[in-house]
Amino acid sequence: MDYKKALSQPIFKIIGQTADDLNLETYVIGGYVRDYLLKRGTPKDIDVVAVGSGIELATKLSSDLPGKPKVSIFKNFGTAMVKYGDIELEFVGARKESYHRDSRKPVVEDGTLEEDQKRRDFTINALAISLNQRNYGALLDPFKGLKDLENKLIRTPLDPNITYSDDPLRMMRAIRFATQLDFRIETESLKAITQNKDRIKIISKERIVEELHKIILSKVPSKGFSLLHKTGLLEIILPELTALQGIEEIEGQRHKDNFWHTLEVVDNIAEETDDLWLRWAALLHDIGKAPTKRFHKKIGWTFHGHEFVGSKMVYKLFKRLRMPLNDKMKLVQKLVMMSSRPIILAEEHVTDSAVRRLVFDAGDRVDDLMTLCEADITTKNPKKQRKYRNNFKLIREKIKEVEERDRIRNFQPPVSGEEIMETFNLKPSKEIGIIKDAIKEAILEGVIPNEYEAAKEYMIEKGKSMGLHLEN
Structure with missing residues (x-):
C-alpha cells in the first residue's frame, strides 16, 4: 500500500532528495509513523534512519535547507539533530545492537534496516516508510506492526x-x-x-x-x-503504594482496600485536571495509612495521623526517586497533609470559622485541595455520594463567600509587628508574637473583621490584658 499521505509535509521530499544525492537508503520510522496511522495528530518529533551515516545525512540536509539550520551532532550515539521551524528531526544510522547483562548501554554496529527494526522496542514502533524516490511512501513492516496497531x-x-x-x-x-x-x-x-x-x-x-x-x-x-x-x-x-493493598478483617470488622481506592481517586482527578503534581498528590494521598493502621475493639480500624505521616513519606519518596525537592514536592506534601480536612467539614455543619481556617492553611491551593477531596469520593452508595458532593459544593460556595468578605487567602496581619512594638514601646519579644497570633485567631474565628481599625483596637485590648502600657 502507498503511504505517501503520511509524508504530506514538504520536509520529507527534501530529506528524500538529499538521501538520493548521497545514495543513502532512508526511512522515517517509529513514533511519527505509529501516531500517523493511529490518527493521533501530526507529531513534531520525527525519527529518520539511514542505512549508512545518519550524521552525514543530517549535515548535508542542513546545507540544503533554507536558512541552513544548525546540526547538533552526538558522536557517542551516532545521532544528529536538526531543528527546522517547529519540527525536530533526529537522524541515526541503521544499526544492530548487543548488550552486557549489567548495563542497558548497547554495543552498536552498523546494520541493515531490518536489523535496525529488530532492535526497536515494539512492533508498532518498528514501522518504517521509505523516503527514497524509487519507492517513496512504501511501508516496511517485517514484524506485522500494522496488524498489532489494528489489534x-x-x-x-x-x-x-x-x-x-x-x-x-x-x-x-x-x-x-x-x-x-x-x-x-x-x-x-x-x-x-x-x-x-x-x-x-x-x-x-x-x-x-x-x-x-x-x-x-x-x-x-x-x-x-x-x-x-x-x-x-x-x-x-513505589512500595509505599503496594503496602496499601489488601483488606483485613478482625471480629467481623473490615477496612477498604486503600490501594484500589487510590487508583480510583487518581482516575477521578485525571478527569478534572492535567496538573502532574495534583495527580501525584492523589496517588500519594493515603500512603500514610499502611504504617498507621490499627485495630481497636471498641471503634474498629483507625488510621490516626495518616495525613501527617504520609506528608513526611512524600519527602523520602521524592528523594529516593530523585524527584525535585522544591515547591512541587512541598505542594504534594501540603495536599497530602490536608487531604482529610474538607472531608471532615463535609461530614459536619460547615461553619464560617472552619472555612476561614481551611482557606488560611491551604492558601492559593485551596481549589486544588477541594478538587483532590472531590476525587476522593469513591463510595458506591448513591445516597452517600450525593451527600458528599452536595456538602463539597456548599464548602466551595462558603469559600467563595468568606474569601470575598474576609480576604483570608495568603493572609497578612492588618497590624504589623513594628506597629505593636511602637504602640507598647516593646523591643523584639515573645509578647509581639502572642498579640499577632491573638489578632489572627480573632479574625479566623470571626470575632473581628479582617480590617485595620478593628485589628488595631483588638491589639490594644489584648496588650492591656497582658499588662502592657501604651506608649504616650
Missing part, C-alpha cells in the same frame, strides 16, 4: 525476554504505551516483564520517573498502575 497490541519484535532483559526500561515503556494508547500487552510479553522485573534496578531513577509521569498524565492512569502492580514492578518502584 491494539503491544508486542516486541524479538523474544520479549531478550528485549526486556537487554533494556529493562522497555518494561516501563510497554506499560506506558498500553496506558496511553489503551492497548493490551501480549500475554508472552506480560509474562516476560514479570520474569525480568528485578532488572529494572539497573535503570536510573530519572528514566523510571519520566515513564511514571507519562503514565500519571494519561487519560486513565489506573490502567498503567494496575499493570505495574500485576507485573511486580510497582513493589520495586
Whole structure:
C-alpha cells in the first residue's frame, strides 16, 4: 500500500532528495509513523534512519535547507539533530545492537534496516516508510506492526525476554504505551516483564520517573498502575503504594482496600485536571495509612495521623526517586497533609470559622485541595455520594463567600509587628508574637473583621490584658 499521505509535509521530499544525492537508503520510522496511522495528530518529533551515516545525512540536509539550520551532532550515539521551524528531526544510522547483562548501554554496529527494526522496542514502533524516490511512501513492516496497531497490541519484535532483559526500561515503556494508547500487552510479553522485573534496578531513577509521569498524565492512569502492580514492578518502584493493598478483617470488622481506592481517586482527578503534581498528590494521598493502621475493639480500624505521616513519606519518596525537592514536592506534601480536612467539614455543619481556617492553611491551593477531596469520593452508595458532593459544593460556595468578605487567602496581619512594638514601646519579644497570633485567631474565628481599625483596637485590648502600657 502507498503511504505517501503520511509524508504530506514538504520536509520529507527534501530529506528524500538529499538521501538520493548521497545514495543513502532512508526511512522515517517509529513514533511519527505509529501516531500517523493511529490518527493521533501530526507529531513534531520525527525519527529518520539511514542505512549508512545518519550524521552525514543530517549535515548535508542542513546545507540544503533554507536558512541552513544548525546540526547538533552526538558522536557517542551516532545521532544528529536538526531543528527546522517547529519540527525536530533526529537522524541515526541503521544499526544492530548487543548488550552486557549489567548495563542497558548497547554495543552498536552498523546494520541493515531490518536489523535496525529488530532492535526497536515494539512492533508498532518498528514501522518504517521509505523516503527514497524509487519507492517513496512504501511501508516496511517485517514484524506485522500494522496488524498489532489494528489489534491494539503491544508486542516486541524479538523474544520479549531478550528485549526486556537487554533494556529493562522497555518494561516501563510497554506499560506506558498500553496506558496511553489503551492497548493490551501480549500475554508472552506480560509474562516476560514479570520474569525480568528485578532488572529494572539497573535503570536510573530519572528514566523510571519520566515513564511514571507519562503514565500519571494519561487519560486513565489506573490502567498503567494496575499493570505495574500485576507485573511486580510497582513493589520495586513505589512500595509505599503496594503496602496499601489488601483488606483485613478482625471480629467481623473490615477496612477498604486503600490501594484500589487510590487508583480510583487518581482516575477521578485525571478527569478534572492535567496538573502532574495534583495527580501525584492523589496517588500519594493515603500512603500514610499502611504504617498507621490499627485495630481497636471498641471503634474498629483507625488510621490516626495518616495525613501527617504520609506528608513526611512524600519527602523520602521524592528523594529516593530523585524527584525535585522544591515547591512541587512541598505542594504534594501540603495536599497530602490536608487531604482529610474538607472531608471532615463535609461530614459536619460547615461553619464560617472552619472555612476561614481551611482557606488560611491551604492558601492559593485551596481549589486544588477541594478538587483532590472531590476525587476522593469513591463510595458506591448513591445516597452517600450525593451527600458528599452536595456538602463539597456548599464548602466551595462558603469559600467563595468568606474569601470575598474576609480576604483570608495568603493572609497578612492588618497590624504589623513594628506597629505593636511602637504602640507598647516593646523591643523584639515573645509578647509581639502572642498579640499577632491573638489578632489572627480573632479574625479566623470571626470575632473581628479582617480590617485595620478593628485589628488595631483588638491589639490594644489584648496588650492591656497582658499588662502592657501604651506608649504616650
